[in-house]
Amino acid sequence: MTEAVLNVSGLTKSFQMHHLDNTLHAFRDVNFSLKQGEFVLLKGPNGVGKSTLLRTIYRTYLPVDGKVMFHSARGDIDLANAADIDVALLRAEEIGFVTQFLVARPRVAAEDIVAEPLRLAGVAPEDALDQARHWLNVFGVKEKLWKAYPTTFSGGEQQKVNLARALILPRRLLLLDEPTASLDAGARAALTKRLDELKKEGVAMIGVFHHPGDVAELVDRTIELTMVSEERRPADVAV
Numbered sequence: 001m002t003e004a005v006l007n008v009s010g011l012t013k014s015f016q017m018h019h020l021d022n023t024l025h026a027f028r029d030v031n032f033s034l035k036q037g038e039f040v041l042l043k044g045p046n047g048v049g050k051s052t053l054l055r056t057i058y059r060t061y062l063p064v065d066g067k068v069m070f071h072s073a074r075g076d077i078d079l080a081n082a083a084d085i086d087v088a089l090l091r092a093e094e095i096g097f098v099t100q101f102l103v104a105r106p107r108v109a110a111e112d113i114v115a116e117p118l119r120l121a122g123v124a125p126e127d128a129l130d131q132a133r134h135w136l137n138v139f140g141v142k143e144k145l146w147k148a149y150p151t152t153f154s155g156g157e158q159q160k161v162n163l164a165r166a167l168i169l170p171r172r173l174l175l176l177d178e179p180t181a182s183l184d185a186g187a188r189a190a191l192t193k194r195l196d197e198l199k200k201e202g203v204a205m206i207g208v209f210h211h212p213g214d215v216a217e218l219v220d221r222t223i224e225l226t227m228v229s230e231e232r233r234p235a236d237v238a239v
């Protein structure tokens, strides 16, 4: 039987706009589940709350209501209520998040940024570097840039480093927020291929895609978020 990875129930997020003295409702009463190897496409118009939903699952944001039950290899944990230290551990080991923005650090070479998740997982430094170079190559980062600092890279080059780092290690759950936004066709094809491999290895994925056609073959289900009206409605998600 395929194992459940994530159960999201009654998840609701709003932002308190103190300077305007009002509340902005991002999404309300979102319910869905994800199993191992499942790929869910998140859709909806601009501003409907797609990125906010992914960030709430990742616990960048705290929800105002609901549960984000993550079935970790170490046991079940509600990310909506978990201690920061447990969230940090899960991010290091089991939950990946690919955004369109690289968090580049000053004076850290591209290959070291990519190799870091492997090193932290206990892979020997030279093996980790070899694998990092392999993935930089797969995503189309030119060899002469491997030892350079990505703070100076173009948007697309930074995004390729970002992908190589985020996808180097299979995670139990992978959140993808427009990972193709600034990529050329070659890198988009490499990304689709890597996501297909990860899916086959059992990684559960939910993501928003700029070019949903790229992942059409991988999608098992689509979740469409709809705008929250200011009056209360029981549910705002169609599955």
Ligand SMILES: Nc1ncnc2c1ncn2[C@@H]1O[C@H](COP(=O)(O)OP(=O)(O)OP(=O)(O)O)[C@@H](O)[C@H]1O
Residues within 6 Å of the ligand: 015, 024, 026, 044, 045, 046, 047, 048, 049, 050, 051, 052, 053
């Ligand atoms: N930190 C924040 N503080 C206040 N409001 C926020 C914050 N983050 C997001 N919002 C608001 O929440 C709503 C949902 O934003 P979000 O970025 O999740 O939408 P989206 O569906 O991902 O949009 P797009 O398709 O344009 O990327 C927007 O109205 C946005 O202004």
